[in-house]
Amino acid sequence: MDHFPTNWGRPRNDAHDAFNTYPLHQRPAPHTDTFAEGVQRTQQPIVTGTSVLAIKYKDGIMMTADTLASYGSLARFKSIQRLHAVGESTVIGASGDMSDFQYLQGLLDGLVTDEFTAGDGDALGPAEVHEYLARVLYARRSKMNPLWNSLLVGGVKDGESFLAYVDLLGTTYTASTLATGYGAYIALPLLRQAVEGREATLGADEARRILTESMRVLFYRDARSLNKFQIATVTAAGVDISEPIVLDTAWGFAEGIRGYGGQTQ
Amino acid sequence: MTSIGTGYDLSASTYSPDGRIFQVEYANKAVENSGTAIGLRVKDGIVLAVEKIIHSKLLVPEANRRIQNLDKHLGMATSGFQADGRSLANRGRDEATSYRDYYRQPSPVKEVVNRLSMYVQAYTLYSSVRPFGVSAIIGGVDKTGPRLFIVEPSGVAYGYHGAAVGKGRQLAKTEIEKLKLSELSTREAVAEAARIIYLVHDDAKEKEFELEMSWIGDETNGLHVPVPEGLLAEAERKAKEALETFE
Numbered sequence: 001m002d003h004f005p006t007n008w009g010r011p012r013n014d015a016h017d018a019f020n021t022y023p024l025h026q027r028p029a030p031h032t033d034t035f036a037e038g039v040q041r042t043q044q045p046i047v048t049g050t051s052v053l054a055i056k057y058k059d060g061i062m063m064t065a066d067t068l069a070s071y072g073s074l075a076r077f078k079s080i081q082r083l084h085a086v087g088e089s090t091v092i093g094a095s096g097d098m099s100d101f102q103y104l105q106g107l108l109d110g111l112v113t114d115e116f117t118a119g120d121g122d123a124l125g126p127a128e129v130h131e132y133l134a135r136v137l138y139a140r141r142s143k144m145n146p147l148w149n150s151l152l153v154g155g156v157k158d159g160e161s162f163l164a165y166v167d168l169l170g171t172t173y174t175a176s177t178l179a180t181g182y183g184a185y186i187a188l189p190l191l192r193q194a195v196e197g198r199e200a201t202l203g204a205d206e207a208r209r210i211l212t213e214s215m216r217v218l219f220y221r222d223a224r225s226l227n228k229f230q231i232a233t234v235t236a237a238g239v240d241i242s243e244p245i246v247l248d249t250a251w252g253f254a255e256g257i258r259g260y261g262g263q264t265q
Numbered sequence: 266m267t268s269i270g271t272g273y274d275l276s277a278s279t280y281s282p283d284g285r286i287f288q289v290e291y292a293n294k295a296v297e298n299s300g301t302a303i304g305l306r307v308k309d310g311i312v313l314a315v316e317k318i319i320h321s322k323l324l325v326p327e328a329n330r331r332i333q334n335l336d337k338h339l340g341m342a343t344s345g346f347q348a349d350g351r352s353l354a355n356r357g358r359d360e361a362t363s364y365r366d367y368y369r370q371p372s373p374v375k376e377v378v379n380r381l382s383m384y385v386q387a388y389t390l391y392s393s394v395r396p397f398g399v400s401a402i403i404g405g406v407d408k409t410g411p412r413l414f415i416v417e418p419s420g421v422a423y424g425y426h427g428a429a430v431g432k433g434r435q436l437a438k439t440e441i442e443k444l445k446l447s448e449l450s451t452r453e454a455v456a457e458a459a460r461i462i463y464l465v466h467d468d469a470k471e472k473e474f475e476l477e478m479s480w481i482g483d484e485t486n487g488l489h490v491p492v493p494e495g496l497l498a499e500a501e502r503k504a505k506e507a508l509e510t511f512e
């Protein structure tokens with residue numbers, strides 16, 4: 001039963017409210033076709049993570065990402081893990097849309113479970129995981145419905161360390177130091193200077209120090225970053241993702257900055 | 266009443282006048298003729314063991330596994346037709362995966378067992394299919410702890426502390442009853458399971474056999490995995506020793 005008299009049929013005279021329906025409530029708009037404006041696809045990421053950094057070192061690879069998931073410029077979720085272990089020898093780190101990353105986590109966990117239940121002793125290594133992600137991301141961009149992420153994939157299998165990049169277009173490349181997002185502009189040159197040519201001799205402590213310093217620089221310069229981050233280490237022994245590390249930072253110098261903003265002198 | 270020649274055993278969709286379904290009973294016969302499989306539910310986990318009869322020396326060792334994974338935390342040992350066991354395990358994997366996809370968490374053991382038993386039961390309803398020729402021992406660890414079930418060809422599924430199916434099930438059951446299952450650790454249970462399988466194996470009648478064992482519990486981080494080679498060899502050595510003193 002429709003209880004709104006205006007829907008029963010309009011009064012004969014609009015000027016005279018014979019049925020005492022004032023205030024006239026909004027008549028329902030004519031039905032609009034759900035697809036009138038075409039099927040809507042992801043056109044921008046919503047809840048996002050910023051840079052991921054990774055380097056090769058003596059025993060394997062090391063990767064780091066902060067624990068922030070931003071909603072636009074709002075620091076919305078401050079303890080989100082953006083590093084994810086895939087099986088026993090691979091870790092992935094994600095920047096970009098966090099819901100798309102969670103979808104990928106589910107996809108990869110299913111893959112790892114299938115591989116386990118097969119019970120044939122084989123397991124997916126980092127190269128396979130990277131290739132799979134590249135195929136998935138490229139297929140989705142080809143449907144004009146991309147998964148909005150830049151991902152780093154790293155790991156160690158059969159004594160070989162592996163480190164590669166893949167993004168929402170399905171673009172892939174590999175190097176001994178990699179960074180996504182803002183980190184590719186700010187941190188990558190620092191990483192290259194510190195790591196390139198020394199991959200085989202770089203110790204774990206030194207590698208950790210290089211990444212920590214890069215994260216510090218990023219926190220000072222990247223407005224979507226946080227001073228809380230995790231470091232994932234993959235060696236022949238397996239994957240280890242650290243507890244969140246909090247950086248001490250100093251902002252005293254900000255007092256002396258002149259040239260923009262609301263200074264009075 | 267004998268089932269032969271009466272016409273009541275021609276399909277699983279026909280009852281006999283005294284209310285039995287002969288096709289289901291024949292399926293049980295297929296299980297009774299197969300190598301023994303046992304499962305122990307102990308303090309901190311589950312141990313599955315199978316007496317796999319080797320019908321030819323030409324077979325590759327450890328081929329044709331009769332213990333399979335349904336999920337990371339779920340294992341299944343079957344007795345009966347190997348191919349039916351494979352097919353049932355495939356279905357079990359699908360159900361476990363489907364549960365994970367729906368609820369984003371590992372399935373309770375009981376849930377997969379229930380779904381599998383309904384699947385098996387459906388094969389007792391139609392004249393166009395034959396019932397499954399396997400009894401499956403399904404074990405795993407979920408939120409509620411270690412759980413152990415048997416799914417029979419009729420589709421019934423019961424939970425157990427100790428389970429035995431196949432040729433040597435009677436002797437195996439009496440041996441399992443002697444164990445204090447609630448006090449045993451999985452490591453101890455591995456040795457007991459190996460001993461029981463060696464005990465029920467009738468080497469006068471049967472050819473050689475291979476002991477196949479898996480476990481799941483705190484020792485394996487909640488993963489259903491084969492018992493490690495070293496431990497298996499040790500358990501077999503102890504089992505053979507115990508066999509000599511037993512006789």
